[in-house]
Amino acid sequence: MENLLSVFSYSFFWRALIVGVLVSLCAALLGVNLVLKRYSMLGDGLSHVAFGAAAVALAVGAAPLKVAVPVVVIAAFLLLRISENGKIKGDAAIAVVSSSALAIGVIVATMTTGMNTDINNYMFGSILAVSKEDVVFTVIIAVAVILMYLLFYNRLFAATFDENFAAATGVKVKLYNCLLAVLTAVTVVIGMRMMGALLISSIITFPALSSMRVCRKYRSVTVVSVIISVFSFLTGLFLSVCYDMPAGASVVVVNLIIFLVLSFSGRIRK
Amino acid sequence: MKTLIEVENLSVAFEGNAVFKNLNFKINEGDYLCIAGENGSGKTTLMKCILGLDVKYSGAIKYGGITKNSIGWLPQRSETKRDFPASVFEIVLSGFAGKKETGLFYSSKQKKQALNYMETMEISGLKNRCFSSLSGGQQQRVLLCRALCAADRVLLLDEPVTGLDSSAVNELYTAIQRLNKSGITVIMITHDICSGLKYANKVLHISEGGYFFGEKSEYILTEYYKKAQGGI
Numbered sequence: 001m002e003n004l005l006s007v008f009s010y011s012f013f014w015r016a017l018i019v020g021v022l023v024s025l026c027a028a029l030l031g032v033n034l035v036l037k038r039y040s041m042l043g044d045g046l047s048h049v050a051f052g053a054a055a056v057a058l059a060v061g062a063a064p065l066k067v068a069v070p071v072v073v074i075a076a077f078l079l080l081r082i083s084e085n086g087k088i089k090g091d092a093a094i095a096v097v098s099s100s101a102l103a104i105g106v107i108v109a110t111m112t113t114g115m116n117t118d119i120n121n122y123m124f125g126s127i128l129a130v131s132k133e134d135v136v137f138t139v140i141i142a143v144a145v146i147l148m149y150l151l152f153y154n155r156l157f158a159a160t161f162d163e164n165f166a167a168a169t170g171v172k173v174k175l176y177n178c179l180l181a182v183l184t185a186v187t188v189v190i191g192m193r194m195m196g197a198l199l200i201s202s203i204i205t206f207p208a209l210s211s212m213r214v215c216r217k218y219r220s221v222t223v224v225s226v227i228i229s230v231f232s233f234l235t236g237l238f239l240s241v242c243y244d245m246p247a248g249a250s251v252v253v254v255n256l257i258i259f260l261v262l263s264f265s266g267r268i269r270k
Numbered sequence: 271m272k273t274l275i276e277v278e279n280l281s282v283a284f285e286g287n288a289v290f291k292n293l294n295f296k297i298n299e300g301d302y303l304c305i306a307g308e309n310g311s312g313k314t315t316l317m318k319c320i321l322g323l324d325v326k327y328s329g330a331i332k333y334g335g336i337t338k339n340s341i342g343w344l345p346q347r348s349e350t351k352r353d354f355p356a357s358v359f360e361i362v363l364s365g366f367a368g369k370k371e372t373g374l375f376y377s378s379k380q381k382k383q384a385l386n387y388m389e390t391m392e393i394s395g396l397k398n399r400c401f402s403s404l405s406g407g408q409q410q411r412v413l414l415c416r417a418l419c420a421a422d423r424v425l426l427l428d429e430p431v432t433g434l435d436s437s438a439v440n441e442l443y444t445a446i447q448r449l450n451k452s453g454i455t456v457i458m459i460t461h462d463i464c465s466g467l468k469y470a471n472k473v474l475h476i477s478e479g480g481y482f483f484g485e486k487s488e489y490i491l492t493e494y495y496k497k498a499q500g501g502i
Contacts, residue, residue, distance in 0.1 A: 036354060150374060158367035161354055162345070168321040169420040170368030216400035218356040233339030 007241050016127035016137050016194060020233045022142035023191040024203055024251075027085070029149050031204040032222050033160050035212075042079060042181070044201035045094035045190045049075040049219035051197035052101035052108075054122050059112035065134070068189045074102075076181035084177075125196030125248030127240065138190050142151050145183050152176065153247070157218055195248040203229060206255035211260070213266035228258055271298040271325060273334045274424060274455055280329035282315050290313055290345040290476050292329070295483040297472075299423075302447075302456045304467055304486075305477035306498060312490025314346055314458045316476070317347045317426055320457070339368040344414050347406070358404070358412050359397045362388060365419025387415040390445050414442070417448070427451060427458040431466070443469060457489070463498045 005012045027043075034042055050068045057067035075097060082093040109119045121129050149156070158166040159173045167173040184204070191200045211224035236251030275297040282289045284419045289312035297303055304325040306314050320344060342365065362384045363376050371377065376384075388394040390497060391411040396404065401412060410433050418468065427446070431439045439462075447469040450456045457485030473489040475498070482494050489495050 019400065033323060036351075094372055153374070153437070154364065154372055154376065155367045157356075157360065158364040161351065161356060161361060164323055165343060165345060165416070165420075166364075166367060168323055168343050169341055169365070170337065212355050216357070217398075218360050221355045250289075 004238065010255075012130065013130065013241075015130040017137045017237065019130050019190065020127075020194055020237060020247075020251075021230055022138050023187060023194070024207075024229040025226055026145040026183070026232040027186045027191060027200075027203045028207040028225040029188060029207075029222065030180065031229075032211075032225050033156060033180055033208060034184065035205055035208040036160050037163075038146050040205045041091055041094045041098075041201075042076070042089055043099035043184060043188055045079060045196045046072050046076055046185050047192055047200045048098035048129075050189045050192050051122055051226040052103075052105035054192070054197075055105035055109040055119060058118055065137070065189060067194075069186060072189050074184055076185040077178065080177055080181050080200055081203055113166040121190060123194075123196055124133045124135040124197050124246060125192070125194050125199060127194055127237070127247045129193045134193060141183070141186050141190060145187065146181065148179060152179075155258035156180075160216075170252045173247055188227060195245075195251065199248040199252050202255060203233070206259055207232070208251070210255070210259040210262045214263040214269075228255075272302070273297070274336055276297050276332040276334070277320075278330045278332070280316070280319065280327055280331065282319065282325060282327045284314060290481065291477070293474075293483075295474055297455060299455055300450070300453060301472055302450045302470045303456065303458070303472045304472060305459045305474045305476070306466075306494075307481075308461055308478075311476040311478065314428055317428055317457070317459060322488075329438060336423050340386040340424065341368065341415040342419070342425045344417040344425075344427045344430050347410065347432050354403050356401050358388075358393065358397050358399065358401060359384070359434075361401055361412055361466075362415040362419060365416035368420065372422075379424065379440060384415065384419055391415055391479045407435065407438060409485040410434060410440075411438070415496075419451070421454055424455045424457065427456070429459055429461060431460075431462055438466065439461075463495075 034040055050072045053068040053071040054064035057064040079093055109115060113119065123160070125160050156176055156192050157170050159176045165174050175205060188200055191203065195203060207225040207229035208221065211221045215221040215224050232254040235250050235254045237247055239245050239250040240247035271338065274295050275295055277295050280293040281291045291314070305316065307313050315325055319327050320331060321341065322338065335406060343371050357385070357490060363380065364374055366380045372380070388397065391414060393408060393411050393415065396408060402407065404412065410430070414430060430442060434442060444454060446456055448456070450469065458466065467486060470486055472484065473482065473486050475489065475494040482492055
């Protein structure tokens with residue numbers, strides 16, 4: 001408990017708190033659409049690409065975020081295009097791209113800087129790693145995601161529920177798909193610092209899956225996802241500070257527990 | 271009468287095999303067109319061409335003064351997700367999503383209209399139910415209401431009566447006829463040649479060797495009609 005109180009006086013903690021809450025919120029919103037579109041693996045694939053890009057950037061001495069954001073956005077577009085054109089199925093495309101990016105990242109890292117703390121932080125996350133720049137960046141992205149959600153809520157629902165119907169009746173489905181991919185890409189990159197590249201995709205999928213255990217309406221699924229996501233993050237951060245557990249992994253485990261509890265109670269209600 | 275959709279020399283082929291070749295026909299405002307033909311004759315593909323979905327075709331489709339956001343569509347049953355967490359009302363309202371006037375929220379006028387359609391289709395009691403918990407026939411009626419919300423000028427229906435019992439089928443056909451009388455153009459794919467044809471004024475019959483397009487009165491004299499009646 002003393003740990004918990006004293007930690008409030010550190011600025012790194014506040015930065016982690018702000019970035020974490022906002023990233024959890026964005027990830028939960030985007031996650032609802034991605035999961036329902038059968039696109040859960042997009043976040044996972046993109047996070048590996050982000051890791052690869054960050055490792056290469058560290059090796060050449062560039063700022064990892066500035067390299068990772070454009071690379072991951074491009075990767076998101078490519079993955080969308082590939083799965084729309086249908087020759088290779090979306091999940092296979094993501095598997096190929098994500099392991100390739102991870103492999104390249106690991107090779108570059110071991111041959112140059114070695115598998116040092118920086119690399120380790122990118123893989124598994126660290127709350128100490130959040131910079132002031134990250135905070136500003138995160139606030140901008142969070143505002144963009146929330147605005148998109150509010151402005152296009154109805155159209156996003158239509159495009160997610162039935163893409164063909166939406167496209168046939170005048171909803172610009174491709175535009176919304178791109179928007180979704182870009183925002184996911186950026187959210188993944190900024191979340192990777194704290195959550196870790198290997199763990200970030202879980203905060204995209206878990207909240208949506210958990211809320212779908214108990215909610216039967218799209219609107220309530222969305223709202224409950226956000227609540228679950230933010231709650232899991234705060235609990236995970238609390239565990240991390242009090243018991244010295246790794247933050248990213250703690251958040252994932254809290255999400256897992258919530259998922260299990262809700263699955264169980266959802267089954268009982270049936 | 272104003273031509274809404276004009277199809278010229280339309281051909282579609284999948285992997286080198288022609289689905290249909292050189293279709294030519296016109297749909298006028300206020301028409302009620304039935305599209306008939308055997309399985310695999312390309313009825314659904316033709317509908318997707320008209321809707322502007324990703325189908326590669328040769329030839330031309332011209333639209334006279336209608337845009338995508340004045341079209342409503344009821345897809346074939348298998349094509350929508352059945353396990354989606356959404357309430358009936360959310361899905362029906364999503365028919366309005368492509369409209370220009372739809373902003374942050376659906377307007378009260380749109381909500382009222384949606385409720386009206388739901389009453390006609392006798393699903394207003396299911397308003398807050400989860401879509402995936404409904405029976406096949408109920409789901410079909412929900413999707414039809416969504417199509418009606420979207421259909422300002424043209425309504426396209428792909429086998430609308432699948433999964434409905436006979437009294438619901440009659441209600442649905444009467445509801446469609448009412449809409450048609452109020453000025454909405456109807457294009458309907460049907461297997462059910464006897465009752466499906468009842469209110470139609472034009473027929474397009476596609477078959478492997480060729481096609482027929484014309485007034486219903488001409489159609490019932492053709493070999494196509496006799497074959498379709500005897501065949502099913």
